[in-house]
Every structure is written in structure tokens, then in C-alpha cells.
Amino acid sequence: MIITSRHPLSTSGQGDAHDITRQVGAAVAQSGLTAGIVTVFVTGSTAAVTTIEFEPGAVADFNRLFETLAPRNASYQHHLRWGDDNGSSHVRAALLGPSLTIPFVDRQLTLGTWQQVMVLEFDTRGRRREIVIQIVGE
Amino acid sequence: MIITSRHPLSTSGQGDAHDITRQVGAAVAQSGLTAGIVTVFVTGSTAAVTTIEFEPGAVADFNRLFETLAPRNASYQHHLRWGDDNGSSHVRAALLGPSLTIPFVDRQLTLGTWQQVMVLEFDTRGRRREIVIQIVGE
Amino acid sequence: MIITSRHPLSTSGQGDAHDITRQVGAAVAQSGLTAGIVTVFVTGSTAAVTTIEFEPGAVADFNRLFETLAPRNASYQHHLRWGDDNGSSHVRAALLGPSLTIPFVDRQLTLGTWQQVMVLEFDTRGRRREIVIQIVGE
Numbered sequence: 001m002i003i004t005s006r007h008p009l010s011t012s013g014q015g016d017a018h019d020i021t022r023q024v025g026a027a028v029a030q031s032g033l034t035a036g037i038v039t040v041f042v043t044g045s046t047a048a049v050t051t052i053e054f055e056p057g058a059v060a061d062f063n064r065l066f067e068t069l070a071p072r073n074a075s076y077q078h079h080l081r082w083g084d085d086n087g088s089s090h091v092r093a094a095l096l097g098p099s100l101t102i103p104f105v106d107r108q109l110t111l112g113t114w115q116q117v118m119v120l121e122f123d124t125r126g127r128r129r130e131i132v133i134q135i136v137g138e
Numbered sequence: 139m140i141i142t143s144r145h146p147l148s149t150s151g152q153g154d155a156h157d158i159t160r161q162v163g164a165a166v167a168q169s170g171l172t173a174g175i176v177t178v179f180v181t182g183s184t185a186a187v188t189t190i191e192f193e194p195g196a197v198a199d200f201n202r203l204f205e206t207l208a209p210r211n212a213s214y215q216h217h218l219r220w221g222d223d224n225g226s227s228h229v230r231a232a233l234l235g236p237s238l239t240i241p242f243v244d245r246q247l248t249l250g251t252w253q254q255v256m257v258l259e260f261d262t263r264g265r266r267r268e269i270v271i272q273i274v275g276e
Numbered sequence: 277m278i279i280t281s282r283h284p285l286s287t288s289g290q291g292d293a294h295d296i297t298r299q300v301g302a303a304v305a306q307s308g309l310t311a312g313i314v315t316v317f318v319t320g321s322t323a324a325v326t327t328i329e330f331e332p333g334a335v336a337d338f339n340r341l342f343e344t345l346a347p348r349n350a351s352y353q354h355h356l357r358w359g360d361d362n363g364s365s366h367v368r369a370a371l372l373g374p375s376l377t378i379p380f381v382d383r384q385l386t387l388g389t390w391q392q393v394m395v396l397e398f399d400t401r402g403r404r405r406e407i408v409i410q411i412v413g414e
Contacts, residue, residue, distance in 0.1 A: 039241050045253040183391040215337050216334040219333045232334075
């Protein structure tokens with residue numbers, strides 16, 4: 001059985017991190033399904049999803065890594081095309097990826113206690129995002 | 139229901155990027171399935187898959203990031219084993235990953251307008267790749 | 277049909293790499309299913325999973341990349357919160373990701389010959405891990 005839901009998410013710009021573990025867990029609980037996988041997918045090319053211990057220090061460390069990898073104020077060929085300023089956003093998001101698949105068993109996600117599902121905004125301005133949560137289970 | 143297809147892809151070497159969004163969308167459309175997930179998987183350890191705004195500037199920026207992370211001409215322990223010259227390829231591919239899972243609903247991928255599915259060759263020579271597109275849906 | 281198994285894995289600390297391809301393949305073979313996807317998921321926020329040519333050189337090169345990206349002995353805001361010393365572990369694991377989805381066809385994983393499934397420990401001490409292998413197939 002396949003159950004899909006879409007969740008709006010407003011972000012404030014580059015580095016804005018959202019813990020959506022509760023929404024993912026609720027989608028599984030409300031599905032009535034016992035076991036399967038849940039795919040969390042961020043529509044758009046300047047945001048990404050992963051798991052992390054969602055506390056401000058680890059999130060800040062993670063953002064600092066991306067600033068080192070792809071500095072916001074470096075020059076990007078993407079800027080030349082559209083006059084955009086978000087070349088760093090595209091590079092960061094493509095590296096981290098828009099998709100995460102998590103198994104669930106006995107109606108519970110197999111996440112660890114200190115492992116949360118995080119959507120990370122990389123765009124240079126706030127965006128209205130849509131998060132797709134899709135369950136394939138039985 | 140599960141529907142698998144395999145798609146050959148010839149590449150020209152490190153940094154060669156292919157937009158396969160059309161093939162993935164066609165596989166979903168032809169499956170006759172309404173909703174589910176499609177997994178795009180690159181067989182082999184020196185290529186990877188992600189999503190990106192597929193325009194030459196962003197792709198060049200992304201390749202530049204990988205050249206910074208794992209320079210092609212640096213020395214790699216992998217070279218010592220086989221006399222290969224593609225240590226940078228293995229490191230880059232393992233970081234980005236061979237697999238991408240995308241939900242579809244109403245026969246449509248949940249990608250954004252500027253979000254394409256890209257296979258990125260990291261090997262130092264051209265390769266004949268096989269891309270697996272597998273749909274789990276109903 | 278959905279079949280889940282959990283596999284304990286003891287690790288020796290940061291950089292310890294485990295080839296679990298055999299366990300993943302065995303789970304698929306024992307499922308009796310012909311085609312589908314297998315999701316490999318590492319519970320916890322300081323380990324990750326990907327594919328690589330699993331030979332000591334490539335694994336060492338890969339670990340060296342992470343030491344460059346997020347040096348073990350750098351300062352991390354995460355350390356300030358808990359007095360932990362594993363800020364590098366969290367950053368590395370969130371970047372690489374805890375989940376890998378692999379299609380299988382005719383009871384065989386679609387991996388390449390030189391492409392193995394690797395669990396990589398990033399924590400600064402040995403851990404007892406649980407690897408979830410979940411098959412969705414028919």
C-alpha cells in the first residue's frame with residue numbers, strides 16, 4: 001500500500017534547519033501500516049534532507065562545513081547564467097541530496113534516539129518548500 | 139507491483155554529466171502505475187546520481203567542488219594497489235552515492251521544475267554504464 | 277511483501293569500515309522474493325552507509341577525505357553542548373547519510389563486481405551498531 005502526503009515548510013534562508021521527525025513519525029502512525037519504508041523528498045534544487053542529532057551545535061557545525069565546501073560569496077558559473085546569487089545553494093544541495101529513505105517496523109521508524117530527520121535550506125532567501133512524505137508498506 | 143528497466147549510458151570521462159529525467163519520467167509513465175517510488179541506481183563504483191538544476195554553470199560548479207575535495211592528480215592509496223589512476227573517482231562516487239529514490243504521485247515525479255536527475259561520471263576514462271530504474275508502486 | 281532483519285555490528289571507532297555486501301545479498305536470497313528494493317539503514321547519528329570498491333586503499337582515501345573535510349581535532353560547537361569529542365563524527369555522518377537503497381532483480385543485487393556496501397563508523401569510540409536491512413519486493 002502506498003500513502004503520500006505533502007507538507008508545506010517555510011524557511012528563512014541559507015542554513016535554516018528544520019527537524020521534521022515528528023511529521024514523518026505521524027505519517028507512519030496514521031497510515032495504519034505495520035512495516036515498510038518512508039521516503040522523505042524535498043522538491044526543489046536548493047534544499048536537502050538527512051539525519052543528524054538535531055541540536056544547535058551540531059547543526060551549526062554542519063552548516064560551517066558547507067560554508068567551507070561551497071562559500072556563499074565565492075564566484076559561481078551558475079551566477080553568470082541567471083544573475084542569481086545562489087550558486088553555493090545548488091552545489092550544497094546536490095551534494096547532500098533531496099531524498100532519504102527510512103525503514104519502519106511495528107509502526108516505528110528505525111531511527112536512533114539522537115537521530116532526527118532534518119530538512120536543510122540552502123537557498124540564499126527564504127522559500128516556501130513542499131516536503132513529500134511517501135510510505136510504501138503493508 | 140515492481141517494474142525494472144536497465145538503460146545503457148555511454149560517458150566520456152570524469153565530470154561528464156547526463157540529465158536522465160526524461161528516461162525516469164517515461165519509465166513511470168509507461169508503468170501504468172499511479173503512485174509509488176522510483177529508484178535510480180548506477181551500477182559501478184565510479185559514478186553517482188543526484189538531482190541538480192541541470193544547466194552548464196551549476197554542473198561546472200559542482201564538478202569544481204569535487205576537484206577541490208578530491209583532486210584528480212593527487213596521490214591515492216588506491217593507485218598503489220592496482221596501478222589505477224582513478225582514486226579521485228572512487229572517493230567522489232562513494233561520497234555522492236549511487237542511488238536516488240523519488241516519489242511519484244498521479245503518474246508524475248515529485249521533482250521541482252528546475253530539479254533534474256543527473257548521472258555524473260567520475261571515472262577518468264569514458265565508460266559504458268548501466269542505469270537501473272526500478273519502480274515500486276500501485 | 278516486506279521483510280525486515282536487524283544485524284548487530286561492532287565497530288572499533290572512527291574510520292572503521294565494514295563490507296556488509298554478503299549480509300545484504302543473503303537477506304535478499306533468503307527472502308524468496310524475485311525483484312524489489314533493499315534498504316540498508318544505520319541506526320544512530322555517527323555512522324553512515326554507501327557503496328565503494330572495498331579494498332584498503334580506497335577506504336583509506338575515503339577516510340582521508342573526511343579527515344580533511346571535518347578534522348577530528350578541530351573545535352566543534354557540538355562539543356560545547358555535551359562535553360563530547362565527536363563533533364567530527366556527527367558532521368561526517370550527516371553528510372554521507374544513514375540510508376542506501378539498492379534494487380534487486382532475479383534475486384540478485386544490481387551492484388557492480390567492484391561495488392560493495394560499506395558501513396563506515398565515524399564515532400570516536402567503538403560502538404555496537406544495529407543495521408536494518410529491509411526488503412520491499414515481490
